[in-house]
Amino acid sequence: GKKIDVEIVLRPLVKMGTIATGWVEGLSSEVVYLTRAIFILRTIPRETVKAVRSKQLPTEVASQYLDVLKKYHKDYIARLRRDLTDAIWSDAAELSKYMLDFDAYDLIQILREGPQQTDHLPSLLDMTKSNLRNVTRRLEKANILVRINDEEGNEHLLLKCDPQVATVYPEWLIERTVELYNEEEIPSRQATHYLEVLKRFHPSVTGIVPMEVK
Numbered sequence: 001g002k003k004i005d006v007e008i009v010l011r012p013l014v015k016m017g018t019i020a021t022g023w024v025e026g027l028s029s030e031v032v033y034l035t036r037a038i039f040i041l042r043t044i045p046r047e048t049v050k051a052v053r054s055k056q057l058p059t060e061v062a063s064q065y066l067d068v069l070k071k072y073h074k075d076y077i078a079r080l081r082r083d084l085t086d087a088i089w090s091d092a093a094e095l096s097k098y099m100l101d102f103d104a105y106d107l108i109q110i111l112r113e114g115p116q117q118t119d120h121l122p123s124l125l126d127m128t129k130s131n132l133r134n135v136t137r138r139l140e141k142a143n144i145l146v147r148i149n150d151e152e153g154n155e156h157l158l159l160k161c162d163p164q165v166a167t168v169y170p171e172w173l174i175e176r177t178v179e180l181y182n183e184e185e186i187p188s189r190q191a192t193h194y195l196e197v198l199k200r201f202h203p204s205v206t207g208i209v210p211m212e213v214k
Contacts, residue, residue: 018167020197024190033194035201036167039088040095041141042076044069045159051114052158058150061115065158068146072160085172095163098142101126103135111145112157118147118155169203 011033013019018036049069052062079087100105106125112114118136122129136157139145146160174195181191199205 017201018188020201022197024187024193026187026189031190031193033197034170034173038109038165038167039092040099040163040165041045041088042073042091042095042161043164044073045112045162047112047114048162057115057156061148061150061156064148065146068148069160072143076161095144096141098139098144098156099163099165101135103131107132107135107139107157108144108159108163111157112162115156115158118157121157141148169201170198174198 010019010021011051014021014129016036018034020033020035020062021030022033024031049066051057052065055062057065057146076087098108106127107121110124118132121127124131125132127135136145136147140147143160144163146158148156148158150156177191177194177198178188180186181188
């Protein structure tokens, strides 16, 4: 099969500071290190809340939405407090499917600007009604949006959360690297090298982020 040019794949990640590469004495190939972890958080959809509070929606829709939003994010914060790692990484796997789905992402983008009536969306998204229903059901099941009907029977779509990509310093990898060394799964030179990499990429360190660590 066709070979993948690893350099082309790694180069943008190095440039963004997500990974670092380097050579370790005794190893036959270059080593790749994670320096920024990428994950997705369920943030409060601020534009939607602003629209709701500025009375741009029927009262019954606004009231029901605020109740749903308050309960959902209260439970979400409780999940984060119970087990931060599990909540973040399980969500990242789930949410990334929709962020990489063109139709789902387009709908999320439209709803980020504010609530929409379902009937208005096909023309805004260049999407068939059938496809829109399918995407809407999937996003509702994933707790990304909510559907609420007003007294006249009009269906309104509103974001329940706004998935946002974020990066963090992978502090937990310091302990994990020590564990791998103690369990003799990586050589001492590699462990020492990675700890030095993590030290140089720590947020408290000022200056230019090194693209390659030697």
